[in-house]
Amino acid sequence: MTKKTIFMIILSFLLSCFLTFSNFKETKDIPKEVYRVYLNGNSIGLIKSKSQLEKYIDNEQDRIKEQYDVNKVYVPKNLNIQKEITYNESISSISDIYEKIKDTEPFTINGYKITISAVDKDQDDKIINVLNKKIFEDSVQNTVKAFIEEENYEKFANNTQEEIKDVGTIIENIYIENNITIKEDRIAVNDKIYLSVDELSQYLLFGENTNKSFYTVKPGDNLLEIAFNNKMAVEELLVANTNLKSANALLYPGQQITVGMLSTAFNIVEEIHVEEYQDIEFKTEIEYDTSVYMGYSTVKQAGSNGLNKITKKIQKINGNINSAIITENIEITPAVNRIVVKGSTSNIKLGDTGYWAWPTDPSYIISDYYDWRDGRFHSAIDICCTGYGSPIYAANNGTVIIAETSPSKSTFGKYIVIDHNNGYYTLYSHLVGLNVKIGSVVTIGQRIGSMGNTGYVIPAPTKDDPTAGTHLHFEIRRGLTYETSSSLNPLDFY
Structure with missing residues (x-):
C-alpha cells in the first residue's frame, strides 16, 4: 500500500469523524421555545406549555370551586410565566411544577377588589x-x-x-x-x-x-x-x-x-333642611330687696315662653350631627322673663338649685347629648348654632375657680368652671373669649364668655372655614370638690 493510499485513508477517517461530531453538535444546539416559571421572583423550572399548567391548576381545584361557587381557578398572583429560548436545559413536568406551587402560594379566582x-x-x-x-x-x-x-x-x-x-x-x-x-x-x-x-x-x-x-x-x-x-x-x-x-x-x-361599638367603614353624609317652631324659654331675673329678710323669695312677674320659627341646615355623618346652622330665625311671640324678688342679704355666691339659666342665647341646637358616644361616655351636652362669639352665660350664682386654656390642645381649649358653693359645679369649654377670671363672683345669667371652637372640636377649623366646630361643651357636676365631682345630665335641670 502506497503512502498516498495510506494518507487518503487517514484523511477520510478524520473527515468522517469531523462530520459525525458536527452533526451531533448541531442536534444538541437546536433552540427550543419553552416557558420559565417564576414564583416570588425565583425560577422553579421550565415547562413546554403555559396553557397546560394553567389548565392543570384549574382541574385540580374542585374544593375551591365548590367553596366559592366559581367555574375557574387561576394561578397565584406571585406566579410569573415567561417565554424564552433554550438549547439544552431540562424540562420539568407540569405535575412537578404544580407540587412546588400548591403549598407555597394561594391560587386565585376572579372577583372585585x-x-x-x-x-x-x-x-x-x-x-x-x-x-x-x-x-x-x-x-x-x-x-x-x-x-x-x-x-x-x-x-x-x-x-x-x-x-x-x-x-x-x-x-x-x-x-x-x-x-x-x-x-x-x-x-x-x-x-x-x-x-x-x-x-x-x-x-x-x-x-x-x-x-x-x-x-x-x-x-x-x-x-x-x-x-x-x-x-x-x-x-x-x-x-x-x-x-x-x-x-x-x-x-x-x-x-x-x-x-358592641360601631366602626363604620365609610362616612355616610346626610344633609337635611328643617323648618320648625321652637319654644324660647323665658329667663329668670333676680331682684334683691333690702327691706325683707334673708331667705325671702317671691315671684314678682310670672314668666312665659316665646315662640320662634327657625330654619336649620344640619349635616349628619353616620347619624351624628357634624355641623348645623340656623339660616333664619323669625320671632312669633316674644318670651316674658320671670322676675323673682329675694332678700338683699341673700348670699349671691350661693347657687339656687331651683333656678338654672340656659347657658346660651335662644334658638340653639343640641348637637350631642349626655350619653355614650363611640364607646366613650360624653359627660356633657354640646350646644351649637347661636354663632361664633355669641354670649355664654353663667347657669347659676357662684365663684369662678377655673378660667384658662387647657394645657392640652386635645381637650377643652379655653374654659371656665364655676363653683356654685352648694356642691354643684358647671363647666363651659371651647370658648373663644373669657369675660371673667379666677375668683370672680358671678350671678345667674351673667355673661362669662363667648362661644368658640378652641381645643378639640369636630369638624376642626380650617383656613377656609375658621369657625368650623363652634359649640359649647356644657357640664353640670356634683361633689365635695370639683376634682372629685361626678357629672350629671344637664337636661335634668331644665
Missing part, C-alpha cells in the same frame, strides 16, 4: 374583596338605611319628598364622603372574601370589632337600659339592630340584640 379611602390621614384605607359587585352595592344600601330611616331614604332616592308648606324636614343630599374604587381583579383564596350581603353589611357597620356580641333580653328590659349598660347610645343600638325602629320598640324575653 374594593378600596375605601380613609378620610382622616391617620387612618388606613379599607380593602374589601367580593366575587359579585351586587353584594357590595346591596350591603352599602343596608348600611345607609341603618343610619337613615328607610322610608325617608326611599323618598329621597325616588325624588318623592313632599314640599315643606309650613314646618317639616326634607333631605337635601345623601352621599358617601370616602372615595370608593371598584376594580376587577384576581383574588387570592386565602384573602378574606365576602360571600353574602349579611356578612358584608355587618363588617361595614362594625369593622373587625371583636367586642361585638349578642344580648339576650330579660323580662323588664328596655332599649335605653340595654344601650347604656353596653356603653352605647340608644341611636347606636338602633343602627346595629335595624329591625328595631325606635327607642320604644317592644321587646320580648329571649330576643337577641346585637351590642
